[in-house]
Amino acid sequence: MKYNFNEKIDRRGNHSAKWEEIGNKFISNDLWPMWIADMDLKTAPVIIDAMREKLEQGIFGYVYRPASYYQSAADWIERRFGYKIDAKTLINSPGVVPTLSILVRLMTKADEKVLIQSPVYYPFSSVVKENNRELVVNELIKDEEGYYTIDFEDFEKKVADEKVTLFIMCSPHNPVGRVWKREELERMSELCLKYNVRVIADEIWRDIIMPGFKHIPVASLSKEVENNTITCFSPTKTFNIAGLQASFATFPREEEWKMVDEELGRLDVKRNSPFSLVGFEAAYTKGEEWLEELLIHLDGNMDYVINFVKERIPEIKVRKSEGTYLMWLDFSGLGMTKEELSMFMQKEAKIALDDGFWFGENGTGFERMNIACPRYMVEEGMTRIEKAIIAWRNK
Ligand SMILES: Cc1ncc(COP(=O)(O)O)c(C=O)c1O
Incomplete structure (x- = not known):
């Protein structure tokens, strides 16, 4: 691949809503941010170049x-x-x-x-x-x-x-x-x-x-x-x-x-x-060449989540999305109310996902995960969820 979508990213200091405004929507600022729909990936260099040229005009x-x-x-x-x-x-x-x-x-x-x-x-x-x-x-x-x-x-x-x-x-x-x-x-x-x-x-x-x-x-x-x-x-x-x-x-x-x-x-x-x-x-x-590579990266991230769930967290149901970089995870197997599930994600898994019920009452029991990020971020997110579920199993 010509573009590196796995570069380590820390968006604190980027005025990022996803990373730095998290506490407005969730219980704290230090949750693992896989919610709001933007990517933890740098945009296409051709876009940066066009904007840099504009920036350098200084007007x-x-x-x-x-x-x-x-x-x-x-x-x-x-x-x-x-x-x-x-x-x-x-x-x-x-x-x-x-x-x-x-x-x-x-x-x-x-x-x-x-x-x-x-x-x-x-x-x-x-x-x-x-x-x-x-x-x-x-x-x-x-x-x-x-x-x-x-x-x-x-x-x-x-x-x-x-x-x-x-x-x-x-x-x-x-x-x-x-x-x-x-x-x-x-x-x-x-x-x-x-x-x-x-x-x-x-x-x-x-x-x-x-x-x-x-x-x-x-x-x-x-x-x-x-x-x-x-x-x-x-x-x-x-x-x-x-x-x-x-x-x-x-x-x-x-x-x-x-x-x-x-x-x-x-x-x-x-x-x-x-x-x-x-x-x-x-x-x-x-931007087309960059987009084609991005899609390969996103597809790989989705496969990672699917395999992780299949092998390690049978309580969750998920299928690969056909489009978008959002995954719709079904946690209804945990038998929690929508408030309990929301708190479980935030307090136990320490991850910020969009609660399913935000999308309508029939989204209850689901969480939406944004996988448009470097692979290590997906790994960290899934590991946090797995840890919380292991603790829940042993309660
Ligand atoms: C379906 C849909 N429409 C619109 C938007 C936001 O669009 P905009 O930022 O241009 O208002 C989103 C963002 O996630 C979206 O998922």
Whole structure:
């Protein structure tokens, strides 16, 4: 491998939320940090070089976006997914979650409802509730093997409610790690078309796909589906540049592009920082080789966890994620309440994971582990969990 993803990392002093703000969310600051979704890995050198060049100019005034900025995103989509979009349909916003929040507010009326599929990335429910819209939940189905699928009967019931006008799809899915198949995407989008429900596809994870799986941008299914779908994405998860705080969304309908553009103008958040401007374009034009190696590293980390659990902690159930660098570990075999499991992880294992119930009540009994780090960090995390479970067995 050309890139070293196993370099020893200590992010204290990096103003890292994951490492240094940990005590705001967990019982102490010294837990092993495998929670929030950023990587303990340096980004691609091509991105660092682009930002260094900007840094060395020494002037960090307001920047404009050249057409090549948007074009680099459109070209990436065509190269990686075989899906051609017009760069003019793209908007830049300060983040995917801000875009979701703006869209919930602008695309639904006060008495309308928004559908999500749980367990799911927890800001999905908060952007709905905080914008005073009613939340409707289609729970995913989990089989004995921990494989999640869509409950289409319930999905249809939910979209058939005429007050449900918007569906926020997570594709690939955080936290259950599914990369939705073409049939699943087709069925969801056809039902949304049938019942006049608009779709926002959060595809922020679409570049982090494990070998053997293929992400299909839902909007690429047909012209009709494309016209019904707004897609949010960003290179931030892909290249570990979430701190740069920018993202894209594709708007097939010009009037909606304008509506969101005006809203970003009212909020006065229409510019990039000089660093996201050059960093994003470098990522999308020159970052592919780095990404391919990253995916091999992440795949290896997932295998490590799977084997560790199989050989040493039979109480846990886990399957390899198809996409994302998040693993969804089932601790329900320990028979603990959600509070007990949370405290067990923090006090006994001394590790910070995202508690499953944050993603919805049906996430109870699970913990989400972020494996985007050097291998030794995964080893340490798993060893801590094993030690705590050995002590629990002997109680
Ligand atoms: C599904 C999903 N959407 C959005 C985000 C965050 O996006 P942003 O930082 O651009 O708001 C995350 C971060 O983990 C995520 O998992």
